[in-house]
Amino acid sequence: MLTVGKMRKALVAHEQVIRRALTALFPSPDEPLSLDAIAMGVEEEDGEDLADMLLATLNQFGKVPHFISYLRARGADPVPLPRDRIFARNIARFTGIEIGEPLHPSFDLGALGDFAARAEAFRCRITLDDAAEGSGAFVAPNLVLTASHVLDRLFAPRADDSPAPRLGIIASDGERYPATCVQRWPYHDGEVNGALPPDGMAQTHVDIALLRVFMPLGQAYGCIDVSADPPDFVGPSMFTLVHYPEGRETGFVSGRVRRDGPGASRLPHDIDTAGGSSGGPGFDRDLRFLGIHQGRWQNVRRLVPYERFRDEPRFRALIEENSKLRFLWSLDRNIEGPLIIGRRQFNTGLAAMLEKPTSRLRGIWIRREDTNSIRGLGFSYDMLEAYLLLHERPDAVLPHRCIRISPSLRTTDLLADLAQLALEDDLAPEALPGTGDGQTTDVAHQESRADALMQAMQRRAEAKGQTWWVFFDNPPNGLSPDVQVQLEHIARHLPTRANLRLILAGYETYRLAPLRFGNVAEADTARRAGLLVEELGPFTRSDVEATINAMITSLSPEAELRPARLQEMTEMSLQGLVADATGEFSGKDLGTVAAQLRRQVKAFLGVDA
Structure with a gap:
């Protein structure tokens, strides 16, 4: 629980991170909320200080969980657990498979504490019709990695015309967010009975899926680094699994994993998982991403190793597309946020200076x-x-x-x-x-x-x-x-x-x-x-087109936006406005255009208006 005392300590140790948290959590220029503005409301004669006012403000807007997740992602956890209480206690080990004894049977508690705070922020639950179905984690601003079989019920044939279950996530801030499946890589049918994928199929049957949410939560709450080289060890090792067994939020669990060498199609481990654990990321003793938990089918608990899908072309392309942002179409890549129209030179200049x-x-x-x-x-x-x-x-x-x-x-x-x-x-x-x-x-x-x-x-x-x-x-x-x-x-x-x-x-x-x-x-x-x-x-028709293109590319790059549809969406966004003789529109009309444009993009993406 975040108390005023803990907030005071956080302000002393992490003031700059807190300032950035407020910028990220309250991006609207019409309702700005900065640390300096909050400080102006402190009633010192009543014994208040900045920590009191900041915590009261976050509670007023229901942003305390979001604030904690943002700070955790940046190594500034305001409510850290003691180093010796990070792992869940009294967790039974699965003994159905021989793993062996690791050479180093413990973790660096200092590194583990920093990692645990970040993992608390980037992990999430996968839901179907609001019921927890599996675990996952952000790997890019808008992308969540989970196991493909977690979505089996979503893609199961339906005899009648009943709608498919609603796909979503529960982020570390406790909020529910709708999601869509961007790409799904299958598992092999024999794996349901504990078999390994046949030779030649382990590289294509990796049992992973990428989901997209329409808010860049991974930017705020952190991501797993899927650009780093995979761990390369042979034999047994300690590892930790970040998951939600039965959809419950538990402490992290430590266990042992075995890697028989390069090319292993699956990695057996001895953490006794439960329904809802599938898709949870696993990390080795050095807290490097090792793979995702596939399941507890028959007498097997195992990971799909990261090395099996790291260089898969479509996986790489989706991560890179979502991680790079050249055109700023909204202050926080939120479809509900203030939209930006007609600032291509500013965008281009910032991109050039960063690149x-x-x-x-x-x-x-x-x-x-x-x-x-x-x-x-x-x-x-x-x-x-x-x-x-x-x-x-x-x-x-x-x-x-x-x-x-x-x-x-x-x-x-x-x-x-x-x-x-x-x-x-x-x-x-x-x-x-x-x-x-x-x-x-x-x-x-x-x-x-x-x-x-x-x-x-x-x-x-x-x-x-x-x-x-x-x-x-x-x-x-x-x-x-x-x-x-x-x-x-x-x-x-x-x-x-x-x-x-x-x-x-x-x-x-x-x-x-x-x-x-x-x-x-x-x-x-x-x-x-x-x-x-x-x-x-003033702004032009091409400025509106550029914003529509940037939104679609950012939110759903796999969608095909044909020229005729783009022209139609542009016309509807400019409906009721009249350009001058040079083809330019008054800046006074930007609010109207932004509202109409947002409706068009939502309709194209199938997002509820």
């Missing part, structure tokens, strides 16, 4: 056609955060940091403000030797301070192994002349630093000097670093 970190492309300048409108500027920061979050591995060191600064006429020292946000200290940046106050012109002095600050930020980011993205909001009432000079120096020096990126939202009337690129290809031949320019204005 080629050594490129001369070091940021994006978002410029409005109508400088009286602020539509899309602040949302660009939400897009930046979302894009970076969706490209992180939950179990890895955070590779990116976003720093948002909103200068205004009240700002007196932009460099000092940026230093406090980025370096988290109150020391104003000092000018380089020989360019101090009174030693040179004020413009040269401020440029030297800016250069020194960029050097300090680069050193800090490089030491942390991170890329820092500095986002400047458009000043609503302009900037003072002194602050404008500082901004010009920041825009000149920040893009020259390898670990720093600059995003400017607005600032069309300011004389900023960074090199500008019209497209990402221009950066490949550039001699110095610069920013990609995105013109923010």
Whole structure:
């Protein structure tokens, strides 16, 4: 149970992870919920602190289980079990098959504790008509791996016209989510009686299935790494099984498994499983993914080894398609979330910078056609955060940091403000030797301070192994002349630093000097670093088509979207709107288009409206 005391400890140890958790769990820009916003509601005179308010807020929105799963996936479990209580107690061993005694009969408890927290988050139950049918785990943002035979009832012939059972999962947050079967690889008929697949059929009959859910829960709650090499040992070894026997949530179970060498079609083990265990992932003594539990048919308990299906072409393609995201069509790849239409240049720029970190492309300048409108500027920061979050591995060191600064006429020292946000200290940046106050012109002095600050930020980011993205909001009432000079120096020096990126939202009337690129290809031949320019204005029919295509490709890449159907869906999404003489639609109509587009995609995918 998550208590206020445990929340206090989590805030001290994992504040940055908690900030990202709130961004992921509350992605809507219309209802943002950040740690800073929650802190503003703390009533200190009543004895409250941030931990009290944060836990109360999560309870109010029913997000405590989601919060715990998100933190567990990142090694920040707020309610960890003692290391010696991770494995379930008094679990009988199955003695129907000889395994042998492992050379190392125990686990590293430190590594096991970290693994257990992540496994608690990425595992799930498979359900048919809301009844637990098997176990599974996320292997990509939207994909769950389980055993093929868990779905036998779903695909069984029906004599009448009765509907097929409803397929779904119960995630680690306790919520039920509808699912579809993307691909199913069969088992051999003889396996029902405990036989092994005949020679030549073990590679095709691997008894696995991939299910798709329409929310990227694997991004939030973590995934099994199915890109790593399979374990390569011979003989008996300790292993652990992550499963739900009889659909019950139990502690992890340790046991022994035997691998007779490369090419083994199945791996026998001695954990006494039950109905509902099928599809659960097993891990070796070093906590590497070993395979999935196939079942307890006759006198056999065994795994389908990961090495048997790791390189299966269709399996690899589905994992890679779902793991790579180039076009951000929603802040969290949620079909119910805010949709993004008409931001292809922004998407392309972010993708290029992540794919080629050594490129001369070091940021994006978002410029409005109508400088009286602020539509899309602040949302660009939400897009930046979302894009970076969706490209992180939950179990890895955070590779990116976003720093948002909103200068205004009240700002007196932009460099000092940026230093406090980025370096988290109150020391104003000092000018380089020989360019101090009174030693040179004020413009040269401020440029030297800016250069020194960029050097300090680069050193800090490089030491942390991170890329820092500095986002400047458009000043609503302009900037003072002194602050404008500082901004010009920041825009000149920040893009020259390898670990720093600059995003400017607005600032069309300011004389900023960074090199500008019209497209990402221009950066490949550039001699110095610069920013990609995105013109923010009306949207077009092709923008709507691009969003529909991106949604279908992300949510159901196996679906065939024919040109005629795409045209029909586009027409229905734009129904009731009139383009101007150039074929463009007003940005004011984006809300209407998004609602109509969502209905079209749901109908195409067969998702309940």
